[in-house]
Amino acid sequence: MKAATFGLLFTLPLALSAHEPTPDPILFYNFTPKHLVLPEPPPAPAEPRATPDEPEEEHAVPPEARLKSQFGPELILGAPPVAEEESARGLRFAEIPTPHRLDAAPDQVATFRPAKEFTVSTWFTLDVPQPYGALYSCIADDGGKEAGMALGYHGTQPAVALATKGADDGDGKLTYLIAKERLTPGLWHHLAATYDGTELRLFMDGRPVASTLEQSGEILWPLDTATWIGGFRDGNENFPHRGRIADVKLFDVCANPGWVAKEFQRGAALRELPGEHPPGVAPAVIVAPYTQWVRGKQATIMWETNFPCKGTLMWGKSPDCATVVEEKKAGLIHQVTLTGLEPEMLYYFKTRVSSPSGSHETGLQTFQTAMKPGSPFGFVVFCDTQANPDKLKRLSEAAWELRPNFVMIGGDLVTTGSDKSHWTDHFFPHMRPLIDSVPFYPVIGNHEQNSMHYYDYVKLPEPEYYYTFKQGDIQFFMLDSNKDLRPGSEQFKWLDRELAASTSLWKICMHHHPPFSSDDDYGNDWKHSLEDMTLGEPATKPIVQLYDKHAVDIVWNGHIHSYERTWMIRHGKPVKKNGTTYLITGGAGGGLESFGPYRPAFQRHVKTGHHFTYVTAFGGHLDMKAYDIEGLLFDHFTFDKKEKAKK
């Protein structure tokens, strides 16, 4: 094993290696920037300048500061860290022209670079995302020449780059392994990368988030590149890190995931610290304000900012928004719930975020409170919006022209629920202008992956994956068909109880997967025999008995990217009255699907193409229209039922 030349050797008591027997680990480098060594003041010129046109620069001594590391060489800084109160949480680096170079002679540099396997670990905060960000880098990515290693971020996504001799294409080949997860500017994060000679793995906050087998064998280090802490720099790129750094550690062995988790736990208190206002970063809104959980006398306004801060909501019944609510805690996703509102009332609102570097105020928006029983209203239904923003934008603009009171969304709001960008870049901006003014009531699809992002962005009563609400004379029952719907399950028992207790004139249920579908996803195609047809999602079939038992009027589904309306169904058979209509409205963005060659008895109307549905309801009259992306009406039906006698 290669010995470290600089500083002290440090043997960890933990089982560090992924291999057996565990070699003695060597900490190659540990940068903990607690000890700033300020430069000597530049010497004063001995005599006044002889001539006034003599360049002053000749006498200037470039300021140079150094940071002592715990083990290994010091850092040479292009400029000192931002002057802030000294903190054990690491120093803040901002507006520094170059990253921080390890102070070592070229012939010494190789002695603290791992040869065939490594672990690199760091705690840091990010003020400003960059296309190439690094906390540790010794890398060359200049044209075809590719070599070295870097741990950092791509925008706000954790990233590690590595070139090895096993993947060398003649002048080196780098793999950039980028996680789908996102770093939150202003908050502390732990990143680690490990490589065992075969597999490169990336960890964020103690958890594995990406891996690749593209690289193998010894690391291919660049010959003429320095090693940098707090920045990505090679022959033609220079991206100094802007944010805090608490430590950067480099080992010459591959740690196992358990070690990474423990290293994260060691600093886990940092994760709990409140977010900071990054100096020089103007506050901005990542997700514009939208309305959630409009019910009874309450409504919730939510929005997301580019770094954690306290938000302010200004609201009222007139556009001057005279009532001001300040959030008590700083956060990234802001949530202000208003109570004691008047029903069927229009309210105006604006939001503001402030930091020492400025403030940002959003434009005037409105929301309307819930409709009382007996009042007429309208709503639209979207399902499977997914990653087709252009289609979704056209549909949401068309839907807003109809001025609905709210939107129902039948799951698969995004293509990849764990990918934050799918929420911030696809779903939210392209649901506007619709969700600028009306709330959306969603259910979870399979593409949400039950991810935390879904639960972060929606405001619904616990446990959030099933809930019920009323608007006018309709009670809605929202379910998660990714979870158990069989008799005895939590959702089955809840729905049975809630439907039995409902006194609303209309009962509408929604879940993502359809119990009745003639789509070829369910074996109804040219390649399967009749026995293979399920004609709907088998996992949802058990819940149908509750729709029969409690005379549910409509069951709304998505998942299949097309439109299908059934006849009324009761006990699995089409009926002319006293049945439940099943509607698949899965055409709000996702790639289109097709039907099989066989028309089942339940099928009433099908249509392939992007679309949404629009419902108006007034007492015992319910009217539904389906529009395609060109705005053409392609289905229309009505329901009428006797209204209950008014007391």
Ligand SMILES: [Fe+2]
């Ligand atoms: Fe789906």
